[in-house]
Each structure stands twice: as C-alpha cells, then as structure tokens.
Amino acid sequence: MSAYLVACRFALLAMAKNRLAAVLLIVFIPVWITVAKTLTTPETFPFRxxxxxxxxxxxxxxxxxISGSLNAVSLLVGFLMFSAARRTRAFDRRLTAAGYPRTALLGAKLTxxxxxxxxxxxxATAWMLLFWTPLQPFLLGxxxxxxCLVYGAMGMCLALFLRGEVEGLVxxxxxSIIDLAPQNPVASTTADKALVELLPSYGSLQTSLAAxxxxxxxxxxxxxxxxxxTALTATALAAFALRTRSHPPLRADDRRRVARRGARPRRRGEG
Incomplete structure (x- = not known):
C-alpha cells in the first residue's frame, strides 16, 4: 500500500508540473466553449x-x-496522459528493474x-453551465x-508505441477530429449512420445530447x-507489463558459468 501511495504522489506531481496542459486547461477550454456558443447560429435544428x-x-x-467541449477535453486529457506516460517510461523501467512492484505503478497510472x-x-461542464442550462446537468457531466477517460487511456496506450510528443499530439x-466531426448533427449528414457507433466518443456525445x-x-x-x-486500458497496461517485466533469476549452473567467465583472466587482444 505504501508503494502505491508513493507512486501516486510522484505521478500526480509529475502531471501537475505539465505547464502546457495547465495553460490549455485554463485557457483553451473556456475559449473553445465561448466561441462555440457565441459564434454559432442559434437556429433550431431537428436531429435524430x-x-x-x-x-x-x-x-x-x-x-x-457540446461537440466542441467533448473535442476540447478529449484533446487535453489525451495529451496530458500521453505526456505523463512518455516522460516516466524510462524511469518506470528502472524502478521495476530495481524491484519496485509493478502493481503499484499500474495503480498509480490508473489513479x-x-x-x-x-x-x-x-x-468543462462548469463552463458549459455558465452559458446553458441542460435538462440533466449530472448526466452531462x-x-x-x-x-475524458477514453482519451486518457488512449494517450497512455499511444505513449508506449510513439517516441515523441509531436507524434502523439498529432x-x-x-x-479526435475523425471521431467527432462525423457525429455533429449540425455539421454532418453522417451523424445518423450506423458506423458512428464504432467511434470512441459515440457514447459520450449521444448521452450529452440526451442530457x-x-x-x-x-x-x-x-x-x-x-x-x-476497457480495451484501451487493457492494451496500455499489458504493454507496460511486458516492457517492464523482470528477468527470471539465473539458475545455479548459469551463475557458475557467469562467475567462471568473469573470473577468467583476459587474454592479450581482448577488450
């Protein structure tokens, strides 16, 4: 339990030190919601x-x-979790190699x-409520x-396969664009197609509109x-476990072979 708490503390501190994410949270979300609300036509649209x-x-x-808010938070949480997982990738390997429990690190990442x-x-929900009163605020939140959870898990997953922050951000x-653009009833004629049910934000957008x-x-x-x-989290955690797996201890005959090899005097010309 103490290992989990220590890992959580350092993981949360590392996330809090991400200044770019903090600026995006404070500025980008309010600006995006304000622009979407004030510059888009208030004309009533029928949709299914x-x-x-x-x-x-x-x-x-x-x-x-609603669509813009989901787009903004998905980008922010996805980038935040990608950046956090990428920056601690090498350190996590060293910790597990030194014997730190992987379960504590996995629990800290989920927390x-x-x-x-x-x-x-x-x-984001609080900012939307400043401009608009939905019929079910709690369901909207x-x-x-x-x-946020879906794209955060996606960011963790991508961090294990992409090297740089630019690749992850792009x-x-x-x-997010491919995900949300076809689902907007105002901007797209494909919002009622069956294929939209396969997109990551389908559940959130449909529930938000209903709320x-x-x-x-x-x-x-x-x-x-x-x-x-579930799929993204399982993939991220499985990849993390595979990349930080500890090597099995050497058998007795292997240890003796390594010891003899280490004790053997170097011959002339050997590096």
Whole structure:
C-alpha cells in the first residue's frame, strides 16, 4: 500500500508540473466553449438521437458547444496522459528493474487517469453551465467524464508505441477530429449512420445530447465508452507489463558459468 501511495504522489506531481496542459486547461477550454456558443447560429435544428431513435430539436449553438467541449477535453486529457506516460517510461523501467512492484505503478497510472479526467470534465461542464442550462446537468457531466477517460487511456496506450510528443499530439488531434466531426448533427449528414457507433466518443456525445435536451436518463450509450475504455486500458497496461517485466533469476549452473567467465583472466587482444 505504501508503494502505491508513493507512486501516486510522484505521478500526480509529475502531471501537475505539465505547464502546457495547465495553460490549455485554463485557457483553451473556456475559449473553445465561448466561441462555440457565441459564434454559432442559434437556429433550431431537428436531429435524430440514434441511441433512442427519437427526434429532437435544439439550437445549433448548443449542439456545437457540446461537440466542441467533448473535442476540447478529449484533446487535453489525451495529451496530458500521453505526456505523463512518455516522460516516466524510462524511469518506470528502472524502478521495476530495481524491484519496485509493478502493481503499484499500474495503480498509480490508473489513479492519475481518474484524477485528470475528473478534474478536466468538471471544469468543462462548469463552463458549459455558465452559458446553458441542460435538462440533466449530472448526466452531462458523466458523459464528459466518460470521453475524458477514453482519451486518457488512449494517450497512455499511444505513449508506449510513439517516441515523441509531436507524434502523439498529432495522432490524438487527428483521431479526435475523425471521431467527432462525423457525429455533429449540425455539421454532418453522417451523424445518423450506423458506423458512428464504432467511434470512441459515440457514447459520450449521444448521452450529452440526451442530457441536454431530454428528461430521459439515457445511459446505455455509455456502454460503448466502457468498451473502448476497457480495451484501451487493457492494451496500455499489458504493454507496460511486458516492457517492464523482470528477468527470471539465473539458475545455479548459469551463475557458475557467469562467475567462471568473469573470473577468467583476459587474454592479450581482448577488450
């Protein structure tokens, strides 16, 4: 337990020292939500909520604000977790090689993901509530939290396979655009297609729209988010465990062979 607490403390401190992420959190999210709300047409649009099959009507500014908020938090949490996992990658290997329990490090990473997602989703939801009063504020916050968890796990996963922060940031940006753009009922005619159910933010966007414009507690779409979160988290943790696995101890005959090899005097010409 003490190893887990120590790992959590250092992981959270490392995340808090990410100044770029802090600036993006404080500035980018409010600016994005303000622009989406004030510069988009408030004209009412009819759209079909695919999760329930019901037709709804809502202002274009409110729909765009929801989609833009999910886009902003997914980028921020994805980049934050990617950066944190990438910076501690080599240090984690040294710790596990020295005998530090991998379970403590894995638990610390999951705790960091949960804390970062809760912080960012609460902040973004609070800013949306300044401009708009959804019918189900709590459900809206839950939907935003879900997309934060999914993209945070995606960032952890990408950090194990991509070398630099530029590659990770570009990958997260492009994934978020490809993910959310086809689902916006205002900007896209493909929002009602069956393929959108395969996208990472489908559950969050459908739940957010239901929370904003209906009084029905539509939480079934979040099962899609749970599936994405489980798959990405399992991949990230499995890759971490494989890359930090400890080597098995040498057998007695291997130890004797290594000892003889180490005690053998060097011959002339050997390095």
């Amino acid at each position: 909520l695919r999760a329930t099959g019901t037709w709804l009507r809502a202002g274009g500014d409110e729909i765009t604000m 960091t993901l949960a804390v970062a997602s809760l912080l960012v989703s609460s902040y 839950l939907a935003v939290l879900a997309v 990958t997260i940006i492009m994934t 904003g414009f209906t009084r029905n507690a539509t939480v079934s779409p979040l099962l899609h988010s749970a599936a994405w979160l």
